Amino acid sequence: KQEVTQIPAALSVPEGENLVLNCSFTDSAIYNLQWFRQDPGKGLTSLLLIQSSQREQTSGRLNASLDKSSGRSTLYIAASQPGDSATYLCAVLSYNTDKLIFGTGTRLQVFP
Amino acid sequence: EAQVTQNPRYLITVTGKKLTVTCSQNMNHEYMSWYRQDPGLGLRQIYYSMNVEVTDKGDVPEGYKVSRKEKRNFPLILESPSPNQTSLYFCATRVGVSGANVLTFGAGSRLTVL
Numbered sequence: 001k002q003e004v005t006q007i008p009a010a011l012s013v014p015e016g017e018n019l020v021l022n023c024s025f026t027d028s029a030i031y032n033l034q035w036f037r038q039d040p041g042k043g044l045t046s047l048l049l050i051q052s053s054q055r056e057q058t059s060g061r062l063n064a065s066l067d068k069s070s071g072r073s074t075l076y077i078a079a080s081q082p083g084d085s086a087t088y089l090c091a092v093l094s095y096n097t098d099k100l101i102f103g104t105g106t107r108l109q110v111f112p
Numbered sequence: 113e114a115q116v117t118q119n120p121r122y123l124i125t126v127t128g129k130k131l132t133v134t135c136s137q138n139m140n141h142e143y144m145s146w147y148r149q150d151p152g153l154g155l156r157q158i159y160y161s162m163n164v165e166v167t168d169k170g171d172v173p174e175g176y177k178v179s180r181k182e183k184r185n186f187p188l189i190l191e192s193p194s195p196n197q198t199s200l201y202f203c204a205t206r207v208g209v210s211g212a213n214v215l216t217f218g219a220g221s222r223l224t225v226l
Contacts, residue, residue: 004154034214034215036217041219041220042219042220043116043202043217043218043219043220044155044202044204044215044217045217046214046215046216049214089154089155091155099157099160099170099171100155100157100215102147102154102155102156103154104152104153104154105154
């Protein structure tokens with residue numbers, strides 16, 4: 001059974017720092033991996049989607065990498081800003097199923 | 113504007129009183145799904161639908177029903193709510209059935225069952 005873990009559960013950093021959020025999964029037979037952002041009281045917003053054949057995806061200050069063989073993904077946020085404060089979730093789509101399995105998220109606070 | 117609209121956004125009810133949470137999308141997406149989010153457990157899928165009149169159980173379907181009579185709507189029905197169904201619920205959609213496509217989420221519905 002696929003399990004997705006995110007460490008740390010919470011992170012607080014000063015503005016301007018580069019930071020890395022981690023996601024690990026137990027079954028490497030995945031279709032893709034997605035990173036989402038969740039703001040308080042709001043739904044999830046998709047940030048990046050990495051197909052199983054890809055190693056990384058970039059969008060602005062965000063870079064997500066995928067190492068399928070080791071069951072790991074990282075979300076790199078460059079030059080963090082207070083507006084980046086949110087909960088970040090990763091989710092994997094296991095091969096041959098149609099179910100996204102979510103991690104429990106990393107709650108990020110960027111203070112001025 | 114592409115939207116996934118959930119109603120109500122907040123609801124407090126009592127055990128056993130039937131309720132429906134509606135989900136409507138204006139993107140003509142085939143795939144729709146319901147999730148619940150609980151502290152420490154993350155998001156778990158309740159039910160999903162690949163297209164009209166096609167619904168399937170997710171990981172935690174007990175106590176819930178859904179229907180997909182038309183493409184744009186996918187209501188979540190709690191016939192006899194219980195306190196363990198107190199949660200934050202999300203509807204999500206995507207174009208097609210391929211997992212390669214991005215999910216679009218509604219804003220969430222916070223349900224409290226007393």
